[in-house]
Amino acid sequence: MIKKLDWYIIKKFLGTFFFAIIILAVISCVIDYSEKVDDFVKHKAPFLAVLNYFKNFMPYIVSLLYPLFIFIASIFFTSKLAYKSEIIAILASGVSFQRFLRPYIIGSAFLGVMALLCSHWIVPAANKQRLNFEDLYVHEHVNTADRNVHLRLTPGLYVYMQNYDYNANRGYRFSAEKIDGILLKEKVMAETASYDSVKKQWHLYNVTTRTNDGLHEQLKYATEMTQAYAFTPKDLKVNDDIMQAMTTPQLLDHIELLKTRGAETLNFYYVELHKRTSQAFAGFILTMIGACIASRKIRGGSGFHLALGIVISAVYIMLMQFSTTFSTKAGLNPLIAVWIPNILAGILAFYLYRKQIK
Incomplete structure (x- = not known):
């Protein structure tokens, strides 16, 4: 059963996550608007169309940085709990560290299910409208197809x-x-x-x-x-952006079509397909790492925890870029390429967890 302690931590966790992700989305919209405002004016984009574009841009940027911000959120609010000695009081009352992690598991599982639904269906539908808008009012129109x-x-x-x-x-x-x-x-x-x-x-x-x-x-x-x-x-025009605008069933059908046509860029599509699932599990793994790192009260406080979290996030993103590049350029199996960062992060999470319960 979910008790008061669980509700308290879950509310803190989800509240911090949604606050951080909304702030990020708003800042991203402002930056994107400043970069494209000249194109909007040049192509005379209607005001309502611009608003609809940013409505569809927000799910795209949130999905893109979901693992990073669930990690930062878990570190930030857990560090605050540790700084106020709340975690010490919880553990001193007889609650085991395994029991303490239960609300983290519930919260990250809830966000993971949302991430799965969004990445497989909702975000592609939003991307379809976003890319259509960019084709009309941002990008220059294509006059010729690729050669040969x-x-x-x-x-x-x-x-x-x-x-x-x-x-x-x-x-x-x-x-x-x-x-x-x-x-x-x-x-x-x-x-x-x-x-x-x-x-x-x-x-x-x-x-x-x-x-x-x-x-x-x-x-x-x-x-x-x-x-x-x-x-x-x-x-005749190769456009890899279209895979972002396809729901997962549509993407699978398109992959079968490309197989029939002997396309050489199938790994790009397989990476996109597997990434939609791996990101949801990445959020769960990174939440466990964040909880284990930030649950100890240290002299550096929240600042040190956040700095460590940013470093780990940067390493995770770098691993993801390396592995996907090896898949698209060197022929590495896309499923393995996408899950390598999660596997390594999972090993780190298990090590930190074992260290904490000792």
């Missing part, structure tokens, strides 16, 4: 586009290859191509079609041809 784009539409169908001009709705040096094993059965080459968004078809111009059945080969020429290929001009 290769896509695998099915296991036996590959397409290539040298470049695509969005303003003219025209692509150049298009080719589509049908491959059966090691046999190139058909290759369609067109000087230019345009996309019909109504009929969802591609119009090819100055087309050369090469067919091969293993024994005979034919070449056919046509001034124009219409084909239905399972991709659109938007697929």
